[in-house]
Amino acid sequence: MNASVETPAGEAPEAERSRHSRARPVASWREHHGWSAAASLRRLAARPFGTLLTVAVMGLALALPLTFYLLLGNVQHLGDALGRNPAIGVFLQPGQPGATAQLLAKQIGERPDVATVTLKTPQQGMDELSKMQGFSDALRSLDDNPLPYVLVVQPKDGLDATAVGHLTDDLRALHGVDMVQDSGSWRQRLDALLGVGDRAVLILAGLLALAALLVVGNTVRVDIASRAEEIGVLMLVGASRAFVRRPYLYAGIWYGLFSGVLAVLLALLVEWSLAGPVAQLSQAYGGTLRVGGLPPWLLLAVPLAAAALGWLGARLVSAWQLRKAA
Structure with a gap:
């Protein structure tokens, strides 16, 4: 035996009408946003020369800080390659x-701010000097090797100048150390x-x-x-300011x-x-230099931030213009 629940007459159509009445404003709002986006794009395409000039001015303005950021990053890479964080030479007493x-060397290597410690013997120092022009004859006249042991201490990457300065002071205070050579200044x-x-x-x-925002604002003001x-006709027939300024x-x-x-x-x-x-400069320094490119997140964020900037400029100017026209 089939059981069914009867619905009072008119209830289903009324519920359907209620759903349609709630959905209609949302659909209309979404439709007008789509129309506004397409209409504004058609307006820009209708005047290509003016649009290209505005886009070129804003693009150049936004490209300048990106270029300076790129150059600054490469200067930092160049400083690293040329010894921005060089090894510290610790000369022991003769x-x-x-x-x-x-x-x-083992004691220094256990420090948390030290990456590596390399021990150079007096004989290794003598061999390096003998390879330099003008030193070989003078070294042959020496009866014994006067060079001391040298510890080449490499600080860990990321240490700032203050931390490296503290490390240098600690190395100077060690027993048996004669001199510490560091280009901290x-x-x-x-x-x-x-x-x-x-x-x-x-x-x-x-x-x-700010300049890009003003360019957008002035362009929208002229439009x-x-x-x-x-706009006056639209507002006379009851269009809201939000409706008028959306394009x-x-x-x-x-x-x-x-x-x-x-x-x-x-x-x-x-x-x-x-x-x-x-690349040519890198070859001169043994392949240690490289071009530091812009990070991918920044390349993606710039167009989005510029779009938000353009929206803000248009929003401020259109609100002011429509208040004047009201």
Whole structure:
């Protein structure tokens, strides 16, 4: 025996109408967003020369901080290759036996801020000097080897100038150490210059981002002013400000997105142009240099950030223009 539950007359159609009434505004909102995005793109394509000029100006403005960031990173790589974090030479007192030198090397190597310790014997030092021009004859006249044991201490990667300075002071205080050779002052100058460069890139990026925002804002302002009559008619028939300004917001997004892509392409072009000269310089330094490229996350973030910047510029200007027109 089949059992069924009867629905009161009119209840099902009423529920269906309620669902349709709730879905209709969402579908209309989504449809208008799609129309606004397509319409704004068609408007940009209708005036290609003006669009290309705006995108080119914004793209160049956004490419400048990317280029400086790329160059700053390569300067840092060059400093590393030329000895930004060089080994520290620890010269023991003359006459120290080899066993004492080995014990001291083991003690230093156990420090957490030391990567490696290499022991150079007096004979190895003498062999290195004999290979230098002008020293071979003078060394033959010596009765004995006056060179001491030398410990070549390599600090761990990532240590700043302050940490390396503390390490150098500790090495000088060790018993049996005669002299510690370290180019700490040069390292501090390089770190300071790189810090100034980082700050300059941030300031430049902020100023040029503001310039890009103003370019988008002025372009959208001119576009709204040229369509003042059309906007007035829309607002007379009851269109909301959000409805009217939506195409202009998408125009700002398109400007920002296209200029961000152009900025990334220009930065990649600069990176590619540096590859050849850096390769030649790397050969001169035994292949230790390389081009430090822009990270992939930054290449992806620039167009998205530029699109958000374009939206913000269009949002501010369109809200101000529509308030004036109301």
